[in-house]
Amino acid sequence: MVVCVDLGGSKVLMAVAMAEGQFLRRLKFPTQSEKGPEDILDRIAAGVQEMLKAGAETADRIVGIGVATPGPLSFPDTVVWDSPNLGWNRVNIKEEMKARLGWEPLVEKDTNMAVLGEYYFGQMQRCQNLLYITVSTGIGGGIMLGGQLYRGQNGGAGEIGHMVVASGGRICGCGRQGCLEAQASGTAIAQMAKELGQEGKGQGMFSGLGTVGAKEVGEAARRGDREARTIVAQVVDYLGIALGNLVNIFNPEKIVLGGAVSLGWEDLLLEPLRERVKAEVFPLNARDLQIEVTRLGEDVVLYGCIAEVGRRKTEGGKRKAEDGRSCIRVDSTNFF
């Protein structure tokens, strides 16, 4: 069994799972990152203890703990560096968790865990050249090339949300202007809706009380609201530019989209994105390309924790390239 922790900017998902992928127990609570790293890490440690006490499993049946955190995360020392989503600087999660639980967890960037989850448990498994892109509060990516996770020189690879897609565009949390994250994330969508509201427009999106986010904008767009549809079109535009760039640069076999916006807007985004990317990139790069939304939903990161903890145990920490050259389609979530 594996303990999985998906520490996100807004919520923490935790689970105890069988190495084959069945979840036995789950926990979910808000991150409240403003309380600082000590507080969150204490609550995660308490959550682990709680999950283990709640069942028949004892600590010796747990093969490992996998913790996914927002980036930037340095590698191989797995220290969180200046994370805009957590507001943390230089937190060594591995040591902090070990001090609290007595076990050293396997720590990996959340988007890296997600691409591993997709690679081992997704609908099309073992795709050799696979990009996972999360479109949620922020935008990030996980990269598998030749069947291997690619982390870059210091662990910083995959920050595809910080690719400029709109020169002279919105100021991003990272300091650049017009980053994909500043133009097409859940936060950007909410901001666009808010700006319309301030201009006295966008009434079709403000059907209820409270703040308007991607959910409300999507619903209004489905009802045919023109302003909401304009926001959706802009998001397709920016994501289309970004995906087109990535296809020309990486020539991946498959791009998998995840995160709350991709999952909630699949009907609004997926087909327009496929058409747009196919039309824009080099024909050679489009030849085998597939673009999909993950079927693992918001658990994709947890699946990555299961896969990576299990794999490192089995292989004794050795990285091994896969033999297959193409994706394997599976009808249901597979054991590995």
Added chain:
Amino acid sequence: MVVCVDLGGSKVLMAVAMAEGQFLRRLKFPTQSEKGPEDILDRIAAGVQEMLKAGAETADRIVGIGVATPGPLSFPDTVVWDSPNLGWNRVNIKEEMKARLGWEPLVEKDTNMAVLGEYYFGQMQRCQNLLYITVSTGIGGGIMLGGQLYRGQNGGAGEIGHMVVASGGRICGCGRQGCLEAQASGTAIAQMAKELGQEGKGQGMFSGLGTVGAKEVGEAARRGDREARTIVAQVVDYLGIALGNLVNIFNPEKIVLGGAVSLGWEDLLLEPLRERVKAEVFPLNARDLQIEVTRLGEDVVLYGCIAEVGRRKTEGGKRKAEDGRSCIRVDSTNFF
């Protein structure tokens, strides 16, 4: 000895070289791609025969022929697909050359050969995560990750010139709008100068007769010409966006710039680009980053041919990961 062929959009460079990197004989002639693939390939084959006849070497001392061509080039079947720079569609260079010379050459995309040249013969060798970017008539890239050439699913990886850096910008040869190649290549620089001329401006760049290209713009900028400096600033801007994107996405250890514009404008581009990229990307991604201009000049692609033909002979076609984790600085071009 190795026969090297760098088939470019405007010129063909050929050489006979020792596997250790010394050039024994050279040939250079214009591509004249408008004459079609048959004509160019005939002239290349004749050039190979001429170089071999000119010296004491006989065919049996040649271990192989390496041919570098503009992309897109499919892999592993090495067929040129819809190349905008050559105007070719579906030309199988390997078979065409074999039919003419009796030997099957090793065919690789020019930017891939260049990154291999830099990896094996550059000033900082064996950089595990290395991007080579050519800024010339067009803009393209070669990618080495974990000490291995990365070609993507179909051979199409590395088309970094076709990353959008100016939303709503110039129409690119590939059909997209605002691609790096359309905004910052030698062709784009000439176009910007021409447009200024048509508006009756840019007289400082038109000091002589003939067309104005990057060379003339660079010279005018060095003399302090304001309009030329504006063009240079724009090129730095677009290259800065592109390099910043690539650093956030790949977290490379080293980026090497080559091609006529990088070589001719090193004094104008390199420091501003270094500063800009360092200021814009994530601190983790900038930690070990080096940005340099190749010291192999316009021979970088030929060096790649030598390295790759030699390496495949030595290793019997087997790809082997390097052990080193960091670049090795060499004072002069090294043997491998």
